[in-house]
Amino acid sequence: MEPLTIGPVQLALCLVFILIAGSASLALGLRLERDLLWGSLRAFAQLLLVGMVLDTVFQLDRAILVLTVFVFMVFWAAHAVRGRVADAQIGVFLPTFVSMVTSYLVVTIVVTAAIIQVDPWWSPQYFIPIGGMIAGNSMNAISLSLERMLRDFRQQRAQIELALVLGATGAEATAPILRSSIRAGMIPSINALMTVGLVSLPGMMTGQILSGTAPGEAVRYQIVVMLMLVASTTIGATLVTYVVRRRCFTRAHQLSI
């Protein structure tokens, strides 16, 4: 069945939902009207703009453009990680960005080239949504891992220095913290494997079903996505924590945060 399209009139009709929320805000004195209005305008503008960019990228069908969009998405994901980790002493942006680009690129290429077997592997219809899902989901894992690691470095300073005093390298002294930090980042994506389909229907699968894909086909795609997210969160969290840990120590194995 062909999907039903949404035209400008129908889109405008959706504003009724914002009116409902705005009325509630006024009636209950929530003072969220301004945020609602600004948020709605931004959502419209940002998504329409992205739609136009993606339309152009899809039409031009050039590898360099697809990869640029991918790097742009990862840049903002790394920016969001920096915002959440907010550590004044250790610069996390560059190591996060480089690790994310590397790991997500590998996982995305494996999915498009080897599993879905798209030709060419960078075909925008597949590469961009899959890369976007990886960046969005792994961003949370990396934030969790980094927050946990930097917090534990500060809280367990005495234990780390004890190991250093006993002749440990910085890596040896922080190995248990690194392990628990990577675990903290991986657990949500593993939990998602346990509850998917029971608690909620994943966004990508519902999107495919709405656009006319048979549910059985959409489910197979969703399984690929879930498993690739486990891999990308693992690789992303591991790479980033290892690289950022190096920044937390001097060359003489002195804890510098």
Added chain:
Amino acid sequence: MRDVDLAFDGKSLLQQIGLSVHSRSDDVGDFVVIEGPSGGGKSSLLRLLNRLVEPTAGQMLVDGVIPAAAQTPRLRRQVALLQQTPVILPDTVRGNLLLGDAFAPQPAATDEAQLRRDLDKVGLQHISLDDAAEPLSVGQRQRLALARLLRVQPRFLLADEPTSALDDESRRVVLARLESLCVDGGTGIVLVTHQQFTPARVTPHRLRLQDGRLKEV
């Protein structure tokens, strides 16, 4: 150390520190006692010697050469630091005693008899290796920390107020052990303390750290 300065956030803590300590394989090692008011940088001086912090200026030399940064873990085992507050992990006495073995280039003996000897030397004869370490008293914890540190067989021992929170018996045992290491083992000792201490078997080199400078007493 030669002309060493240390500053944190632009605030000067130590200035122009010069200190030389010797260990000797066939003779008595140096025994340096550093006194001074609390907050005067005594702990920072030991952290510099153990290379937990880097000097702002000056040189740190071991056997006449500046050690490479990568050699620091090995250096820390030679110039070992006994911290003021012993860090005891939630593990057994054995687990705590063996903590440093994981980082040793050559593993030391870990048999029951050896571990018992390690504990005996710091007066912990009555403690079982399989006891939980956390419930030990402060004095026992400090003695366990000393036994753990001595398993790395350091050439120098830096002791940061090691007896300030200890009962009389623990204080006596710890200080006697430091003295024995110096006299019988040739270990170079640097003891930072605000308590009066006169070793019986060795004449200490007494220094005072005040206003960021190290002076002869």
